[in-house]
Amino acid sequence: MDSTARAATRVEPARALCGKLSVPxxxxxxxxxxxxxxxxxxxxxxxxxxxxxxTLATLEAVQTFGARVEHETHTARVIGIGLRDAPEPANxxxxxxxxxxxxxxxxxxxxxxxxxxxxxxxxxxxRPMGRxxxxxxxxxxxxxxxxxxxxxxxxxxxxxxxxxxSEHVLPVASAQVKSCLLFAGLFADGxxxxxxxxxxxxxxxxxxxxxxxxxxxxEAGLGSRRVSVEPPDELxxxxxxxxxxxxxSAAFWVAAALVVPGSEVLICKxxxxxxxxxxxxxxxxxxxxxxxRGAGEDAIGEPVxxxxxxxxxxxxxxxxxxxxxxxxxxxPLLALVGAFARGETVxxxxxxLRVKETDRIRAVCExxxxxxxxIEERPDGFVVVGDPERGIPGGRGNSRGDHxxxxxxxxxxxxxxxxxxxxxxxxxxxxxxxxxxxLGRLSCR
Numbered sequence: 001m002d003s004t005a006r007a008a009t010r011v012e013p014a015r016a017l018c019g020k021l022s023v024p025x026x027x028x029x030x031x032x033x034x035x036x037x038x039x040x041x042x043x044x045x046x047x048x049x050x051x052x053x054x055t056l057a058t059l060e061a062v063q064t065f066g067a068r069v070e071h072e073t074h075t076a077r078v079i080g081i082g083l084r085d086a087p088e089p090a091n092x093x094x095x096x097x098x099x100x101x102x103x104x105x106x107x108x109x110x111x112x113x114x115x116x117x118x119x120x121x122x123x124x125x126x127r128p129m130g131r132x133x134x135x136x137x138x139x140x141x142x143x144x145x146x147x148x149x150x151x152x153x154x155x156x157x158x159x160x161x162x163x164x165x166s167e168h169v170l171p172v173a174s175a176q177v178k179s180c181l182l183f184a185g186l187f188a189d190g191x192x193x194x195x196x197x198x199x200x201x202x203x204x205x206x207x208x209x210x211x212x213x214x215x216x217x218x219e220a221g222l223g224s225r226r227v228s229v230e231p232p233d234e235l236x237x238x239x240x241x242x243x244x245x246x247x248x249s250a251a252f253w254v255a256a257a258l259v260v261p262g263s264e265v266l267i268c269k270x271x272x273x274x275x276x277x278x279x280x281x282x283x284x285x286x287x288x289x290x291x292x293r294g295a296g297e298d299a300i301g302e303p304v305x306x307x308x309x310x311x312x313x314x315x316x317x318x319x320x321x322x323x324x325x326x327x328x329x330x331x332p333l334l335a336l337v338g339a340f341a342r343g344e345t346v347x348x349x350x351x352x353l354r355v356k357e358t359d360r361i362r363a364v365c366e367x368x369x370x371x372x373x374x375i376e377e378r379p380d381g382f383v384v385v386g387d388p389e390r391g392i393p394g395g396r397g398n399s400r401g402d403h404x405x406x407x408x409x410x411x412x413x414x415x416x417x418x419x420x421x422x423x424x425x426x427x428x429x430x431x432x433x434x435x436x437x438x439l440g441r442l443s444c445r
Contacts, residue, residue: 165190
């Protein structure tokens with residue numbers, strides 16, 4: 001790997017990927033662990049906490065809401081404020097680039113009912129907030145913001161004396177929206193239910209259940225799923241929470257090992273929550289050799305185990321709307337995997353990708369086209385024409401400030417014929433500090 005004056009990092013082709021590694025702690029669980037600790041009256045120690053930009057913003061946010069935080073590299077000790085009698089935040093909460101943080105903490109702030117203000121970086125200020133602001137207003141929260149509350153900055157003015165129990169039907173399965181409403185439901189005067197057309201990641205349900213909250217999950221017909229919470233008097237948060245490795249971070253090495261000949265990679269202590277691992281199901285349909293070892297549940301109900309991934313001949317696959325909720329963060333990697341799969345890999349029903357850190361459908365199509373992938377943009381996804389012999393020629397791409405686009409281009413460089421230069425690979429630090437070090441560690445040249 002070489003850096004140029006134009007802030008591009010060159011990733012050379014690898015002869016193979018070999019060895020074992022532990023990926024960074026799970027970002028989604030790190031966020032939620034710190035936020036649930038905010039609502040505990042007893043100290044909570046979160047071990048293996050992700051020290052990345054997004055999750056550090058969450059620790060700053062819980063401090064702004066009155067919690068005491070002691071933070072070392074991979075450990076955060078939080079002394080929270082409980083569910084009642086919270087102080088009014090004395091500063092603006094800056095969620096930086098984190099959609100998970102801003103959407104969940106708007107639910108918490110609405111429940112606490114104290115005046116509080118929220119903003120984020122340029123990318124986050126452009127992302128839609130109406131999907132949480134609307135339901136929170138229906139519950140009794142008073143919120144004001146740009147574009148009628150559809151964009152940041154947003155202020156919570158109060159909740160009229162408390163949130164109401166309510167039912168919400170989401171038009172699109174979204175773990176962030178669901179989690180916002182379930183956290184808000186902790187403060188309501190009755191049961192809060194959320195029905196979504198599919199199964200999004202369920203970290204919030206598992207964690208709240210481990211904190212003594214009565215959580216009910218039921219199938220609602222036609223593939224829909226209803227989750228409800230009954231507001232507790234207090235949260236009984238475990239004193240120790242250990243965060244597993246992030247499957248979304250592991251996915252980059254899974255994809256790379258599949259397409260670089262001679263590769264075999266072992267990924268240790270990674271989260272294997274079934275609402276997060278649909279990407280593995282998609283890859284297995286394509287012929288991937290992926291083995292799960294030693295899987296079991298941890299103290300907060302999260303499945304954890306090891307992944308062994310070996311280079312595999314691949315066939316194209318159809319990825320439909322039913323696949324999207326459980327693989328939404330990993331779908332851009334199909335631009336890489338699909339380039340080595342014989343035939344046309346089609347991704348449909350993935351409109352959600354257009355409202356991530358970037359318009360990820362457009363970004364992945366434009367950037368992977370620059371490095372020689374035959375890919376066509378569709379309104380709700382993309383089509384990749386794969387040819388194992390051609391693979392990925394190489395070239396130069398730009399992360400566009402999106403960590404997942406940048407890391408996807410980098411691991412594509414490992415499988416390319418001529419290498420790939422990635423502009424602004426520093427975006428990877430949002431979720432994966434040490435990404436380039438791990439890339440170098442696994443590469444056999």
